[in-house]
Amino acid sequence: MGAFDPLITYEKGTYIETDTGNKVSRKAVVTGAQNIILGGKSVIQTGAILRGDLQRAQAGHHVVISMGRYCLVGEGTVIRPPGKMYKGAFTFYPVKISDFVHIGPNCIVEAAQIGGGVEIGEGSIIFSSVSGSSAKGVMIRGKFVIIKDLAVIRPGTVIPEATVVPSMSIWEGNPGRIVGTLPETYQDTVEARCKSIYQRFRAVTST
């Protein structure tokens, strides 16, 4: 995280840069862009899929995916809103992602809420199924995964539906379990790292 970390470069023109400093790959699939809010200085990498078109049934505008500042969505990651039955009708519920959230490549995220400073490792599945029974054959429904501030989800973790991930915890495995806790200084570390990643993410012109 020092000043001499290598740049993360991309070909100029392959990313769209917005006024608020978001960098969205042209090869990311962003459906229903009018329902997605990016806080600024966030990076959406190549091949990511953001489903903003899966919205509530009521007429009008609904925010489907809201994301804070200094977030990173890795390559091939899918973010889609969770859905459930409510009063006899099926609806999708919005995904709220706070600041400094780092989602690694090839993750599947159907969480309802992700707190600030959360790191999700490569290939993790944050899964709130609307259908399908859990491992015991008992169905758990109507509650979605909530990840509180400053949690670390290790690569390849599967977090089943209705899990609440507490602050300062480290999760691993299928199904995910707590394997450790984080030091109190972690917040400063993660914020510095997320800012550093954004600052090092630069365009280069190929020669």
Add this chain to the structure above:
Amino acid sequence: MSRGSSISTKITAHSTALIAQDSDLRGDITLGPGCIVHPKAAILALGGPIVIGADCVVEETAVIVNRGNTVMRIGKENHFMIGCRVESPSVGDHNAFQPRSRASSAVAISSHCTLGAGTILLALDPTLPPGQVETIPPYTVVYGAESERRIWDASCEATEMGLRANQVSYLREVLPK
């Protein structure tokens, strides 16, 4: 895939099936009434044709492949969730393939089965000669890091099916046409 271009694509879809523009359909594919194919999903009939029954949902980055020469039959109301990969020669009705689950070509899936998130379904007998398939009994649930199997007692089945039917009809309403 380099072979893709050499395969002639023939898609027969029912008029009520919804296929997203970004999806990747190759080969001889038949889609039943009410099927929904999300963007970036792939249905690849590289060998024989694929026939999909009514009200199936194929989500983002799910892959359904038929490499064999025979017809791959998929029943009705199956749910292929994000990133799953299915190569089974036949799939019954009402199955759920949860995110990033994989079913090999050595297993035929009957009905009401659930493949949990991140699991791999292979034949129990690793010495099974090629061309032979093991049929997975109905109501099997594959779960956990070791992809173990057990039988679902079918509790809450009616609610489950109702939920799925509701979701499909809602998707049909909400997805841009």
